[in-house]
Amino acid sequence: MDETIDLGALRDSIRDVLNAECPRELIVKHAQHNDGMDRELWSKAVELGWTMLTIPEDHGGLGLGIEALAVLHEELGRAAAPLPFLSSLLAAKAISDSADAAICEAWLPRLAAGAVAxxxxxxxxxxxxxxxxxxxxxxxxxxxxxxxxxxxxxxxxxxxxxxxxxxxxxxxxxxxxxxxxxxxxxxxxxxxxxxxxxxxxxxxxxxxxxxATGAQETALANHAAIALAADSVGGQAAVLDMTIDYLKTRQQFGRPIGSFQALKHRVADHRTRFEGDIWLLRSAVSAVAGDMDHRATEASAAKALATANYVGLGRDAIQLHGGIGFTAEYPIHVFVKRALLNEQLLGNQAAHLTRAVSRIVEGAA
Missing domain, CATH: 2.40.110.10 (Butyryl-CoA Dehydrogenase, subunit A, domain 2)
Structure with a gap:
């Protein structure tokens, strides 16, 4: 656990900014008219120092660890923010891990200052x-x-x-x-x-x-897996909130549809899987932060399960929202598309499950 920053306060501050600067109306509009990043929102994030979080202090950053990074990605996922943090922070890690002082000095300050990578x-x-x-x-x-x-x-x-x-x-x-x-x-x-x-x-x-050593590439893969797992956990939280709110307000036969037992059971199943993803993510973060032998297993397991559960929740949430869930004006489709991409990025579910069990298989051989 980072002792240099209150992670709860970091989470709250990021969430407050994204609630104000990246409301769901914005992500729907962005999805209809743009490709890639929102540069205005990126400028705001740079101004607030988010690009500095994990870059070493000697090179213009805050020098925080994987715990802070997971918080950032979880909140970005909750907002489905159109920002290139995953790619930029992976690039920063690769450069930082090079252990080449000249390379770090030449490039890390630019990344800390907001250059997209x-x-x-x-x-x-x-x-x-x-x-x-x-x-x-x-x-x-x-x-x-x-x-x-x-x-x-x-x-x-x-x-x-x-x-x-x-x-x-x-x-x-x-x-x-x-x-x-x-x-x-x-x-x-x-x-x-x-x-x-x-x-x-x-x-x-x-x-x-x-x-590029094998250890460095493995560390990048762990970093990427945790970032995508965190993004998926944040996205699931948002989709669950939207779905539960809708079930509480949509009326049928004179009462909220959320009171129907069949719908309650579906949401409860998703909530149970979501809680499991949270704990697996936290375990993976601790394993990577502690440089434990099983860190690759934990990171890949977290990525494989969180992304798969995000996809399952997103698809069912469209159905639970009824006709409105299928419209381009309602934000649920933005999260479903993010879920589908998270599942495929940086290794699909099969690749990460194989990576997760490889240590167990090797130990049994």
Whole structure:
């Protein structure tokens, strides 16, 4: 547990801001007219220091840990906020974990100050179609990078490549300075986007690269899994609140439909799964914060179950809302689309369940 900040106060402050600056009317409007991030809302988040939370103090951040990050992502999920925190904070972690003082000094202050970043997705671990070769004092990048989360909105890219010896390398690119532009792919979750980038002999300075160890990539995968689990827990909380409020107010046969036993049972089942997701998330956060041996198991289990339960709740919530649940003007569809994307991002349910049980299987072998 972070001793430098009251996590309850952090949660309340983030929630208060998002309630005021990111109401459900805004996310519905955004989904109808935009792709990717809300830049005005991002500027507000930067002003409040949210981009600084987990960046080391030596580089302009607050140096907080995974506990604070989980709180942030949970509240962002509760609001379905169209903000690129997952991609930017993953990129910041990759740079911070490089243990290269010059790289950290060059890039982390920019991220703390609000530069948007994207990262080659770390699942499956070690997969890349990008090659990097040394030519004199430069590195030459050739190949394709697919499915960069928020890549079309990013100013900084942290990519995974393989060198001539087959070793994994992380490289950092400046989108404007390097003259590149990832091509946007629109998603059903209009608050996020993916991007593809093709590189054909791009030269960059050699000091922009560092070896990507297996431990670093695993830590990124854990970080990503917890962020998505937290986003899904927050989203479930919002969907449950909306659904219960609707069941209390919608009248049929002279009484609220929430008084009907069949509907009560459906909501109770979702609530039970939601409470389990909360406790599994908290356990995963503690395991990662404590650097415990089972941290990958806990993180992937939390991601797999929270995202799956979010999808199940979202789909049923549309039905429980009756005809209004199917309309584009009502916000429930924004959360359902976020749930569906969370389930697939950074490794689907099957990939994370396999990762979660691998340690158990290896121990039994």
């Amino acid at each position: 994207s990262l080659s997705l770390p699942m499956p671990l070690g997969s890349t179609k990008l090659s990097v070769n040394c030519v004199g004092d430069s590195l030459v990048l050739t190949g394709a990078v697919l499915n960069l989360l928020d890549g079309a909105d990013a100013e900084i890219l942290v990519l995974l490549a393989k060198d001539e010896h087959g070793e994994l390398v992380r490289v950092v690119l400046d989108v404007t300075a390097d003259g590149i532009q990832p091509a946007r792919t629109t998603l059903w979750d209009r608050g996020r986007s993916l991007a593809n980038l093709g590189l054909d002999g791009l030269h960059i300075p050699a000091e922009r690269a560092w070896p």
